[in-house]
Structure formats: structure tokens, C-alpha cells
Amino acid sequence: MTIAIVDYGMGNLFSIYNALDYVGGSPKIINEPDELAGAEGIVVPGVGAFGQCMDRLCRFESALNSARECATPIFAICIGLQVLFEASEESPAARGLGWIKGRVVKLPSSVMIPQMGWNSLSIKRPVEMLQGIEEGDMFYFVHSYYGLPEDKSLIVATTEHGVAVTAAIAWDNIFATQFHPEKSGAKGLRILENFVRSIRC
Amino acid sequence: MLARRIIPCLDCDLGVPGGRVVKGIEFKQIRYAGVPWELASQYYADGADEIVFLDITASHERRETMTSVIKKTSRSVFVPLAVGGGINGVEPAREVFNAGADKITVNTSALKRPELIREISDRYGNQAVVLAIDAKRRYTLEEGREIVQTEQGPCWFECSFYGGRQFTGIDAIAWASKAVSLGAGEILLTSMDRDGTYDGFDIPLTSAVAKRVKVPVIASGGCASPQHMLEVFKKTDASAALAASIFHFGEWNIRNVKTYLRERGVNVRI
Numbered sequence: 001m002t003i004a005i006v007d008y009g010m011g012n013l014f015s016i017y018n019a020l021d022y023v024g025g026s027p028k029i030i031n032e033p034d035e036l037a038g039a040e041g042i043v044v045p046g047v048g049a050f051g052q053c054m055d056r057l058c059r060f061e062s063a064l065n066s067a068r069e070c071a072t073p074i075f076a077i078c079i080g081l082q083v084l085f086e087a088s089e090e091s092p093a094a095r096g097l098g099w100i101k102g103r104v105v106k107l108p109s110s111v112m113i114p115q116m117g118w119n120s121l122s123i124k125r126p127v128e129m130l131q132g133i134e135e136g137d138m139f140y141f142v143h144s145y146y147g148l149p150e151d152k153s154l155i156v157a158t159t160e161h162g163v164a165v166t167a168a169i170a171w172d173n174i175f176a177t178q179f180h181p182e183k184s185g186a187k188g189l190r191i192l193e194n195f196v197r198s199i200r201c
Numbered sequence: 202m203l204a205r206r207i208i209p210c211l212d213c214d215l216g217v218p219g220g221r222v223v224k225g226i227e228f229k230q231i232r233y234a235g236v237p238w239e240l241a242s243q244y245y246a247d248g249a250d251e252i253v254f255l256d257i258t259a260s261h262e263r264r265e266t267m268t269s270v271i272k273k274t275s276r277s278v279f280v281p282l283a284v285g286g287g288i289n290g291v292e293p294a295r296e297v298f299n300a301g302a303d304k305i306t307v308n309t310s311a312l313k314r315p316e317l318i319r320e321i322s323d324r325y326g327n328q329a330v331v332l333a334i335d336a337k338r339r340y341t342l343e344e345g346r347e348i349v350q351t352e353q354g355p356c357w358f359e360c361s362f363y364g365g366r367q368f369t370g371i372d373a374i375a376w377a378s379k380a381v382s383l384g385a386g387e388i389l390l391t392s393m394d395r396d397g398t399y400d401g402f403d404i405p406l407t408s409a410v411a412k413r414v415k416v417p418v419i420a421s422g423g424c425a426s427p428q429h430m431l432e433v434f435k436k437t438d439a440s441a442a443l444a445a446s447i448f449h450f451g452e453w454n455i456r457n458v459k460t461y462l463r464e465r466g467v468n469v470r471i
Contacts (some may be wrong), residue, residue: 018276048326051234076248083235116386118204118250118470138204138470140281142328156272160202183281183303185245 003199004039005029006064008056016045016077019182021191025196033063041199042067046079050104050145051091053079061097068099071173075195081169081176082147090145099174102149111162114144119159119179121167127156128198129175130168132190139167139179139188146178204470205434205462206250206441207455208419209448213237213270218249220270222454223257224397224446238273244448245278247455250470252278253306253332253389253443256286257364267317268300269364275301282350283331284380289314294321298329306389308333312369312376315383320382331419332385336373336406345372347413351405358406365393373406374413381414388418389443395423402442411438419443427453429459434467 003025005013012025020043027043028035036042042064046053057131067074082088082095088104096104105115118138123130139159146165149155157168159179169176175195181188211222211234222234234240242251245272256267267284275282284297285469291318294305304327311317321331334357342348344355357373358373377388390410402420411418417440420433426442433439447453459469 012298012301013300014272014275015279015303018301019279022277022279110204111413112387112417114328115203117206119202120204182279185248185280189279 001037001160003027003041004036005043005045006036006057006060007031012047012107013045015180016043016182019189019192020196022198023193025192025199032114033060036060036063036067039072040065040094041065041073041075041195044076044080044083045131046077046081046083048079049090050079050082050096051094053083054091054094054096057083057097064097068173073195073198074173074174075192076176077182078143078180080177081166084169084174084176085149087145088145098151098167100147100154101146101151104147106145106147107143108162113117114142116142117163118184119161121157121159122164123129123173125153125156125159127170127171127175129170129191129194130156132195133187139177139181139184141167141179143178173201174178202468203440204250205439205460206419207248207430207459207469208251208253208443209240209244209249209455210253210255210421210445211224211237211240212257212362212445213267214257215256215258215263215265215267215270219333220265220266222449227401232446234445237270239452241274241282242280243457245280247282247448249455249460250340250441251281251283253283253285255306256284258286268296271297271300271302285331285333291320291324294325298325303385303442304329304331304387306331306333308335309364311380312360312362312371315379318380318383318385322386323327327416328388330385331387331389332377332380333389333391334373334377334410335365335391335393336403337361337368338403338406338448341398345430346372347406347409349374350389361393365396374409377414381416385416387416388414389421390418390438392422396421398423399425401429402439403423404433404436407433407439423454427458430458431462431465431467432435434462
């Protein structure tokens with residue numbers, strides 16, 4: 001069960017690799033778009049700023065679009081979630097993948113930015129990827145912006161940081177978290193395990 | 202709402218094969234606590250929210266590297282890892298990030314060359330740069346110092362470097378504020394007066410820095426009991442409490458401490 005971790009050259013993918021390996025997936029870090037073709041699952045990790053991320057991710061864009069159409073399970077993390085949107089306040093000139101209609105906006109100035117630390121989930125809709133996760137379970141967040149989809153039904157979990165912050169999104173074969181499951185202890189591993197299982201099905 | 206974090210700190214002597222975790226008392230006397238990555242795994246299982254590794258190797262002959270310790274740890278520990286001790290440029294920072302570290306902490310090298318903070322945060326983001334401050338109370342008041350009221354009278358706080366062996370003349374509160382403007386995303390604030398004393402955190406110091414900066418402050422130095430953690434969380438805006446001896450020497454484990462705190466109304470991750 002090869003899970004391709006998209007390496008778009010922003011560094012440390014060690015944690016997500018180790019976490020997927022730990023829960024029984026067979027992760028492989030890939031550097032070339034054509035390597036996505038054989039993958040049974042794809043992880044889009046998030047590092048850096050929105051514009052910087054898209055600059056480096058754009059060469060994978062058509063391969064990711066094909067994987068999406070082929071119903072390959074895709075898991076996007078942190079900035080990986082944000083680039084699924086069309087654009088972000090962080091980098092107004094940059095264009096995202098545009099899979100989700102909506103905007104990526106900055107956290108309110110009344111709270112600590114970036115949000116950094118453990119925050120609890122409020123589950124909006126039960127999905128397979130959140131199996132074993134309960135209301136109030138805590139996950140590790142590090143971010144200054146968050147996604148606001150036009151279609152609110154895409155949001156499966158939120159967290160409270162000044163406002164209700166989109167914490168997880170799911171539709172079709174796509175699942176995305178604003179938090180880092182690979183840094184969120186046993187509960188984070190459980191979500192990654194759910195992902196590995198969804199590939200086996 | 203963000204949870205208050207409990208962070209065990211591993212002071213690592215890498216002068217022996219595999220390395221060993223040591224704990225000094227008032228920055229001097231030494232006790233041994235175990236192998237770094239084994240202790241890290243145990244603390245992870247006990248519910249640590251994050252783990253800090255500090256390289257305090259004194260001998261010139263190194264038998265283990267921090268990158269190797271972090272690589273071993275990150276195979277089975279899935280919470281944020283912070284690494285410090287001797288990181289004096291982007292290249293050594295890159296090495297530990299590539300080994301699986303999420304944050305680096307800088308102290309002496311940043312005091313000597315503050316631009317280091319900007320260099321690392323530009324490349325890895327503010328959230329990846331923790332400024333560590335070792336602060337000591339000074340009751341001789343001087344012009345231009347940030348004065349804090351304590352039970353022992355008004356004082357200012359002086360930054361130390363080289364692991365507490367030398368003093369800088371730099372005001373700790375002003376330095377915290379400057380470091381944040383340079384890109385530090387978090388302050389690891391150790392009271393030299395309290396470190397290893399088991400007298401509890403320096404509340405006036407923690408409170409003053411947490412009020413002054415907008416980034417998370419990790420209180421450190423002097424923790425010997427869950428009551429001390431409760432006190433620092435109730436009386437200050439510290440985002441996290443760091444401790445070493447209390448966990449190393451079996452007095453309390455992290456799970457017990459968190460249960461104690463939660464029962465008393467502190468928002469912690471169980």
C-alpha cells in the first residue's frame with residue numbers, strides 16, 4: 001500500500017513519514033510528479049507560506065488533479081489544506097489548486113497568532129477518517145490562516161481560536177486537516193491509521 | 202481554547218555512547234536520569250505535550266550527535282520536538298530540522314548575534330524558533346532597567362549565557378521583546394534563582410515576560426510539584442510549564458500532574 005508523500009522541496013517530511021510507517025502504511029517520499037501515478041494514497045504535507053508552497057507545488061498540479069479524478073485517497077495537512085482553496089490572504093498574488101470554493105483568511109487579531117499548541121475539536125459531521133476521535137479530543141495546530149469554504153458542509157470539524165476555525169475538511173476522496181496529525185500523539189496516529197485503512201478498502 | 206502545555210526537558214550529555222540525560226542543581230551539581238530517546242518515549246507515553254532536548258555536552262569528545270538522538274526519538278514519538286544547545290547558524294539548525302525536530306532553541310548564540318533569530322525564522326518560520334533566556338534577579342537597581350516587584354523587593358533580570366557561567370548585562374525582559382521582533386515565536390524562560398531549588402517557578406518574572414510579549418512563554422526553573430505548575434498557570438499567562446527533575450526522578454509522572462491540574466480547572470490535554 002504505497003502512500004506517496006509529495007516532497008516539493010520545503011524540507012522536513014521525516015515526521016509524517018515516520019507516523020505513516022508507524023501505523024502500518026508504506027510511505028514513500030516522491031519528488032517527481034509522474035511518481036504519483038502508481039500511488040494508492042497521497043499525502044500533501046504543508047510547509048511554508050501559501051505562495052511559496054504553490055510555487056513549488058504547481059509542477060505537481062496536473063498529477064494531483066488526475067489522482068483526484070481517479071478517486072485516489074488524498075490527505076492534505078496544514079498549508080496542504082489551505083492550497084486546496086482558490087486563494088489566500090497570506091499571498092494575494094498566488095493562485096491555489098482551487099478544488100474548494102472559498103477563501104483562506106487570517107486568524108482574528110484578538111488572539112495569539114500563530115495559533116500554536118493543542119486545541120480541541122468540535123466535530124460537525126462524523127466521517128470515516130474521524131473514527132475513534134471524540135468531541136473535545138486535542139490536536140496540535142501551528143498556523144496563522146485558516147480556510148473558509150463557501151460550502152459549509154465540507155467542514156467536518158472546527159476548533160475555537162477567537163473564531164470557529166476550520167480544523168478538518170472532507171468530501172469524496174479528499175480529507176484535509178489544519179492540525180498536524182503526525183504531531184498529535186495517539187489521536188493523530190488514529191486519523192493516519194484511518195487513512196491507511198481507507199486505502200486498503 | 203489552547204491547552205496549557207506540560208513539557209519535560211532533557212539536558213543531554215553526548216560525551217558517552219548513546220548520550221545520557223543529566224540534571225544540574227543550580228546550574229552545577231549533576232545527576233543522571235537515563236538515555237535521551239528512551240526517556241523521551243516514556244514521557245510521550247505519559248502524555249508530554251512537547252519534548253525539549255538541550256545539548257549540554259561539556260567534554261570535547263562527542264560519542265553521540267543530537268541529530269542521531271532526534272532521529273531515533275522521532276520514529277516513535279509523535280509530539281513536537283525542540284532542540285537546543287550550540288545551534289549558532291542556519292546550517293546546524295537545518296541538520297536538526299532534517300532529523301525530525303520541529304523547533305530549535307537558541308540562547309548564547311542569539312545573545313552574541315541577534316540576527317541569528319531572523320535568519321532561522323526567515324527560513325523555517327517564527328513558530329520554529331524558540332528563544333531561551335536564563336534570567337537572574339538583580340536587586341541593585343539601575344537606570345533603564347525593567348523593574349519588577351517581588352516579595353524580596355524590586356529587581357531587574359539579567360540574562361546569562363554559556364549555560365549560566367557568564368553574565369551579559371542585558372535586561373532579560375527587554376531582550377525577550379527584542380527577540381520577538383526579530384522573529385522568535387516562543388520564549389523559554391528559565392529562572393536561574395529557582396532552577397534546581399524546588400522552590401517553584403519565579404512568578405513575577407514569568408508574569409512580567411508573558412505580559413510583555415505576544416508569543417507563548419514557557420515557564421522554567423524550580424518546579425518540584427504539581428502545585429508549582431498550578432500556581433504558574435493560575436497566576437501568570439504562561440502557555441507552558443517546563444520541568445525536568447520532577448519527572449526524571451520518579452516523583453511525579455506527567456499523567457498524574459495533568460490530572461491534578463485538570464481537576465483544579467486548568468485546561469490541559471489528557
